[in-house]
Amino acid sequence: MPNMDRLGYYQVGWRKFRHKTLALIEHTKSKQPIEWIFNDTVYGAIDWTVPVLESLDELYRQRAQQLRNTYDYLALYFSGGADSSNMLRAFVNNGIFLDEIVMQSPEPVKNTFNKEDISDANVYSEIPFSAVPILNELTNSIHPNTVIRYQDTSQGLIELFNHDDWFEHHPFGVTLALNPLARQHTAFTEKHILKLCDSGKRIAQLIGTDKPLLMYDGDNYYSYFLDVTALHAPPIDLTKREISDKAYHTEFFYWTPDMPEIAVKQAQEVKRYCELNHSMRTAVCGINTHIGELRSILHPIIYPSMPEVPFQVGKGHQGAVRKKDDWFWNNATSLQKFNYQGVIDYLRNSINSTNFIDSNISLGLAGHRSKLYKL
Numbered sequence: 001m002p003n004m005d006r007l008g009y010y011q012v013g014w015r016k017f018r019h020k021t022l023a024l025i026e027h028t029k030s031k032q033p034i035e036w037i038f039n040d041t042v043y044g045a046i047d048w049t050v051p052v053l054e055s056l057d058e059l060y061r062q063r064a065q066q067l068r069n070t071y072d073y074l075a076l077y078f079s080g081g082a083d084s085s086n087m088l089r090a091f092v093n094n095g096i097f098l099d100e101i102v103m104q105s106p107e108p109v110k111n112t113f114n115k116e117d118i119s120d121a122n123v124y125s126e127i128p129f130s131a132v133p134i135l136n137e138l139t140n141s142i143h144p145n146t147v148i149r150y151q152d153t154s155q156g157l158i159e160l161f162n163h164d165d166w167f168e169h170h171p172f173g174v175t176l177a178l179n180p181l182a183r184q185h186t187a188f189t190e191k192h193i194l195k196l197c198d199s200g201k202r203i204a205q206l207i208g209t210d211k212p213l214l215m216y217d218g219d220n221y222y223s224y225f226l227d228v229t230a231l232h233a234p235p236i237d238l239t240k241r242e243i244s245d246k247a248y249h250t251e252f253f254y255w256t257p258d259m260p261e262i263a264v265k266q267a268q269e270v271k272r273y274c275e276l277n278h279s280m281r282t283a284v285c286g287i288n289t290h291i292g293e294l295r296s297i298l299h300p301i302i303y304p305s306m307p308e309v310p311f312q313v314g315k316g317h318q319g320a321v322r323k324k325d326d327w328f329w330n331n332a333t334s335l336q337k338f339n340y341q342g343v344i345d346y347l348r349n350s351i352n353s354t355n356f357i358d359s360n361i362s363l364g365l366a367g368h369r370s371k372l373y374k375l
Helices: 003-007 020-030 040-044 056-070 082-092 107-112 120-137 154-160 178-186 191-198 238-246 261-276 278-284 291-302 323-331 334-350
Strands: 009-012 015-017 034-037 073-077 100-105 147-152 203-207 213-216 221-224 248-252
Touching (some): 003 009, 056 082, 056 261, 073 082, 082 120, 100 107, 154 323, 221 261, 261 278
Parallel strands (some): 100 147, 203 248
Antiparallel strands (some): 009 034, 213 221
């Protein structure tokens, strides 16, 4: 399976797309059905009703070792949130070497960090108030040769919008939000990464993705994956695309066909919780419940040995306009804002509004679900 296919893709008629916006444009134009394919062959070959015997912590250890054995260079992207914290501890607690731990934020937000604000608008404050304290706690366990660095995601994005044809080369992936686009673009423009890619090493950026998703129909439980949490898409620009195809690979730590037992075991553990706590079943298995609202329930279940993170803000939507992106509107030029807004207007006119949340593009793109897997 090609590396990028493992991260999910869209099928519209006979055409394959890795960018949701392009798939939706084709879907609107051709009237062909759209389907999100996420490792269907691998996950579909598993009987999800058969208990996975290994503990979750053991599976996390095996996944960390598997990645270490596969790549020459591992860069773990660490936000300080629960998903990336558990991923980090899977390496550090088991003495598995990481080459890099990378913390990302737009440079302009550094003067707005605030420990009192737990709204989604303040998400970048998780770096100083959660990520850094966790790294300080683990100082004696992290290998002395591991590089810990900050990555500015603002500069590449700002420069991208200098070009009125930016969308043709770097289309939105599964969301219209600025931060995922900034992260995606940074991976193909940052000098440090480009130098690594020239070294001939096989490199992986490790991303945590999200929690298991469950549905209950009154008789049976089902698990599934959702595209809007699989935040990664390559550029169309072939000169940069070669980087992701040959050198700088993206690996989802939890949602992976290389160790599908992780997703299955997580889902089985959440199902077990629901069977013991029927009063919470509607919330945990509710399709209208944002996964961020379930943190206090899910984290002890799926990350059994991980301490509570020091600071975490609420989860927001992936819309086109979000308070957390104020740094862009406060720093971009009129031309850069115009070039960004021009693409939003183009998408509003090129995609059927039923594909927007509540038919409003400002709220973001409606999610596409994978196949359902009976637990």
